[in-house]
Amino acid sequence: MHPQIPSVGDGMHRMDAALVRCDDVARTYGSGPGAVVAVHGLDCDVPPGARIAVVGPSGSGKSTLLHLMAGLDRPTAGTVSHPGLDGADAGALARHIGVVFQGPSLLPPLTVAENVALPLRIDGVPDTEADERAQVALARLGLADLVRRLPDELSAGQAQRVAVARVLARGPRLVLADEPTGQLDRSTGRQVLAVLLGAARELGAAVVVTTHDPRIAGELDVRWYMADGRLIRPEAGDGGDDRTGHPTDQRASGGEKT
Numbered sequence: 001m002h003p004q005i006p007s008v009g010d011g012m013h014r015m016d017a018a019l020v021r022c023d024d025v026a027r028t029y030g031s032g033p034g035a036v037v038a039v040h041g042l043d044c045d046v047p048p049g050a051r052i053a054v055v056g057p058s059g060s061g062k063s064t065l066l067h068l069m070a071g072l073d074r075p076t077a078g079t080v081s082h083p084g085l086d087g088a089d090a091g092a093l094a095r096h097i098g099v100v101f102q103g104p105s106l107l108p109p110l111t112v113a114e115n116v117a118l119p120l121r122i123d124g125v126p127d128t129e130a131d132e133r134a135q136v137a138l139a140r141l142g143l144a145d146l147v148r149r150l151p152d153e154l155s156a157g158q159a160q161r162v163a164v165a166r167v168l169a170r171g172p173r174l175v176l177a178d179e180p181t182g183q184l185d186r187s188t189g190r191q192v193l194a195v196l197l198g199a200a201r202e203l204g205a206a207v208v209v210t211t212h213d214p215r216i217a218g219e220l221d222v223r224w225y226m227a228d229g230r231l232i233r234p235e236a237g238d239g240g241d242d243r244t245g246h247p248t249d250q251r252a253s254g255g256e257k258t
């Protein structure tokens with residue numbers, strides 16, 4: 001563990017409390033006859049260190065759930081809380097929760113190193129420390145040789161690894177990744193996921209990944225299935241395979257392996 005990247009154990013949070021807790025959460029887009037209920041009746045916990053895949057067909061509500069967990073969106077009913085993180089304000093959530101999107105969204109005029117250091121500088125980290133932390137994160141993702149490249153000079157897989165490094169450099173306790181391999185071929189996608197999971201483990205960060213791909217889901221410890229905006233928890237003994245499981249009224253917890 002590099003001393004310059006904050007790790008689990010920093011701060012005053014309760015070490016065993018859920019990083020995210022959803023209680024009877026719903027999110028409806030719009031109103032009236034055209035309203036879309038994207039998620040509903042959703043109860044779940046993400047404990048520290050959990051590695052969870054959220055699997056489901058297109059439109060089942062995976063991204064909506066992830067955005068709600070990240071605090072990027074608010075539920076229209078129910079509560080999303082972060083009992084295991086310091087404070088509940090937007091600044092605390094941004095510090096502790098890193099979000100990886102499907103596309104890397106790197107800033108074209110900045111080098112790889114500058115892209116990774118930028119959020120740290122915005123956080124108020126002194127320039128030298130921000131640069132060092134960026135270098136460490138990039139090395140952890142196997143990108144040490146590419147630090148001076150511009151985003152246009154990277155392959156899709158390399159660019160997505162830079163996006164992962166940018167998130168991990170801030171030392172999040174929870175990484176929420178929304179189809180992080182969705183724009184990559186299968187082999188590159190698996191490589192990106194492997195480095196993401198390895199680096200998150202080194203940091204002690206929990207990971208939640210949405211995916212359509214059962215093979216990607218198979219790389220995580222726990223699988224949650226979504227259908228029509230509902231979270232479906234496989235029954236105990238499902239063995240963590242790729243079946244869709246059966247609805248139950250139990251709270252989904254990333255602490256229980258499926």
Ligand SMILES: Nc1ncnc2c1ncn2[C@@H]1O[C@H](COP(=O)(O)OP(=O)(O)OP(=O)(O)O)[C@@H](O)[C@H]1O
Nearest residue numbers: 029036037038056057058059060061062063064065
């Ligand atoms: N901003 C929005 N306005 C209206 N409806 C929306 C909005 N965002 C999502 N939806 C709808 O909410 C439902 C859930 O969408 P969501 O993006 O969460 O699903 P998803 O499982 O992540 O899908 P995909 O795998 O295709 O990304 C879908 O019916 C979608 O059309």
